[in-house]
Amino acid sequence: xxxxxxxxxxxxxxxxxxxxxxxxxxxxxxxxxxxxxxxxxxxxxxxxxxxxxxxxxxxxxxxxxxxxxxxxxxxxxxxxxxxxxxxxxxxxxxxxxxxxxxxxxxxxxxxxxxxxxxxxxxxxxxxxxxxxxxxxxxxxxx
Amino acid sequence: xxxxxxxxxxxxxxxxxxxxxxxxxxxxxxxxxxxxxxxxxxxxxxxxxxxxxxxxxxxxxxxxxxxxxxxxxxxxxxxxxxxxxxxxxxxxxxxxxxxxxxxxxxxxxxxxxxxxxxxxxxxxxxxxxxxxxxxxxxxxxxxxxxxxxxxxxxxxxxxxxxxxxxxxxxxxxxxxxxxxxxxxxxxxxxxxxxxxxxxxxxxxxxxxxxxxxxxxxxxxxxxxxxxxxxxxxxxxxxxxxxxxxxxxx
Numbered sequence: 001x002x003x004x005x006x007x008x009x010x011x012x013x014x015x016x017x018x019x020x021x022x023x024x025x026x027x028x029x030x031x032x033x034x035x036x037x038x039x040x041x042x043x044x045x046x047x048x049x050x051x052x053x054x055x056x057x058x059x060x061x062x063x064x065x066x067x068x069x070x071x072x073x074x075x076x077x078x079x080x081x082x083x084x085x086x087x088x089x090x091x092x093x094x095x096x097x098x099x100x101x102x103x104x105x106x107x108x109x110x111x112x113x114x115x116x117x118x119x120x121x122x123x124x125x126x127x128x129x130x131x132x133x134x135x136x137x138x139x140x141x142x
Numbered sequence: 143x144x145x146x147x148x149x150x151x152x153x154x155x156x157x158x159x160x161x162x163x164x165x166x167x168x169x170x171x172x173x174x175x176x177x178x179x180x181x182x183x184x185x186x187x188x189x190x191x192x193x194x195x196x197x198x199x200x201x202x203x204x205x206x207x208x209x210x211x212x213x214x215x216x217x218x219x220x221x222x223x224x225x226x227x228x229x230x231x232x233x234x235x236x237x238x239x240x241x242x243x244x245x246x247x248x249x250x251x252x253x254x255x256x257x258x259x260x261x262x263x264x265x266x267x268x269x270x271x272x273x274x275x276x277x278x279x280x281x282x283x284x285x286x287x288x289x290x291x292x293x294x295x296x297x298x299x300x301x302x303x304x305x306x307x308x309x310x311x312x313x314x315x316x317x318x319x320x321x322x323x324x325x326x327x328x329x330x331x332x333x334x335x336x337x338x339x340x341x342x343x344x345x346x347x348x349x350x351x352x353x354x355x356x357x358x359x360x361x362x363x364x365x366x367x368x369x370x371x372x373x374x375x376x377x378x379x380x381x382x383x384x385x386x387x388x389x390x391x
Contacts, residue, residue, distance in 0.1 A: 039367070039370075042373060042374065044332075057329075057332040057370075085364075125329075125332070
């Protein structure tokens with residue numbers, strides 16, 4: 001009985017590790033773009049009843065060097081760093097690379113009105129928010 | 143005789159000569175506060191590596207630093223200070239067995255205290271212009287609360303702790319080892335060196351350490367860039383397994 005339960009937990013643990021390793025294997029794709037010398041920023045998407053907020057982590061960036069473009073379905077960012085960052089990439093690459101900017105295009109989880117986007121930059125964090133509250137029609141109860 | 147079937151082992155690489163140590167533990171969770179502060183302290187205090195953690199539950203990961211392969215969870219220390227650092231996120235099963243083994247090891251060393259250092263997610267941190275943040279305290283020795291208040295900390299009065307630090311505190315409570323968790327208000331999903339500096343300030347006063355915090359704050363942008371991969375993996379593991387503690391103030 002104990003052995004069986006233990007096997008079950010081991011299996012769950014192995015799955016978490018498999019996920020972890022998939023994530024690590026895909027890391028270069030998700031965090032770096034060597035060809036364009038750009039880093040893909042860490043970001044977070046939050047959706048509430050009122051707002052959709054995308055927050056980017058942008059160390060080494062000045063406000064005036066951020067360029068944002070939004071459509072109803074996507075948000076693109078390009079931001080030059082105030083100085084290039086040299087990083088050694090692992091895996092089969094094992095070389096130093098210089099990165100000069102952040103670049104990322106995000107597919108938004110819901111349709112937005114890009115005209116009503118607002119962006120705020122504090123301490124290297126950029127928060128882009130859209131209103132998700134739509135004025136509705138009153139529903140009559142009969 | 144206590145029967146254990148631990149699947150985690152702490153392997154000492156050399157006679158450490160530790161004597162009744164204070165043990166600081168930093169593993170990657172909220173804002174990477176634990177790993178950033180442990181790594182900075184090890185470097186600033188020039189502590190030698192004394193042990194590593196071996197387990198079949200550990201992800202099959204070796205960290206290569208300047209061509210030298212290293213286990214991802216290691217212990218550094220000398221005299222009355224030991225620092226445990228993890229450079230890989232710990233899954234729940236591993237957290238639980240690892241903290242149990244660490245508590246046994248600490249008892250064997252007659253440790254004075256085990257101090258977990260980490261972050262607590264804070265929304266206002268994202269919009270604050272401050273480098274430093276508030277530090278909350280949870281301890282199984284209530285007398286410490288008073289002493290720590292003098293060092294500018296706040297008592298964590300209500301709420302849940304989850305994850306590796308909760309497991310550590312739980313094990314210490316069971317084993318009767320004095321334990322303290324320092325939780326700096328922190329960015330949750332982005333590395334937060336400022337929050338790490340805030341916990342180090344408390345440790346400096348509590349343990350009478352001499353640490354120069356200026357390089358940590360001056361190089362915070364570099365640390366944020368270089369810890370992106372660990373933050374991303376940590377986030378993936380945490381999303382798959384648990385939700386972090388919430389602030390109730």
